[in-house]
Amino acid sequence: MTYLWSVSDTFDAGAALGFSNAFGKEIDTGFGSVQIDDVQFLPIAAAGRVHVTEDFSAGVDLGYALGISEGNDGGFYYRPMVGYSLSEKLGLSLSYTGISLDGGDWTTINLGLMMAL
Template sequence: MRKNTLLLVILVMVSFTAIAQSVDRSSFKAGVMAGMPIGDASDYSTFALGLDVAHHWGVSELFDAGIATGFIHAFGESGSLGDGAITYKFEDIQFIPVAAAIRMYPTYEFKLGADFGYALALNDNMDGGFYIRPSIGYNITGNTELNVSYISVSNDWNFSMVAVGLLFLF
């Protein structure tokens, strides 16, 4: 089931990329991010790494819309209690978000945006949930962006993190 879902996400991304070749202004972005879990997630996880992939189409001079996906891997926390007699290790948490994306450009250097969708959980004992990711980006160069974002996956409990990412325009 998970392999089929991942294959579907990749197929959709490739299809949108192929369609976008005929659109006047479109952009394909890919990059990496690192984050610190906060809230409930900080009890079980210490650090997260991820990949971001997005495709945006120009709707107007100041507004883009598109799709976004990626991979989030939060490393499970481990430690010991008392004098070390009891040790614990929480499982790593993994998600694949599938989302719609919007971006607004108040200036050339800065952008504001958000991704909304669903995050598929890759862990056996965990369900996916509603995915939201507001972000602020800064163009370092014409094809490199530094961004800061808040990521939230909500279902029976909330996985939240603050992330810093680097995206490259292709």
């Protein structure tokens, strides 16, 4: 969920809060099986959007993702995105989410629906 305020005709700024869950599974390696646990994050971020044209926007969310699952300390959260307005109240977004963890990264590619309230 992102709440944005209009700073100028072409720039919005605000805050973002979300929840991410990845389901684990058991993988058979041929030499035995490996159990991958579920992982959950609660990202809290500042958000910015630039209106490139009337229909297209680009932006980024930057902040920290709190680790919720056991053994998950969280990490730096970043989410660059592009958006396309379908109407005054509805749009599509394509984004890449990254969380820099101690010892690696957790990343996803996302397609979403944006709604203005």
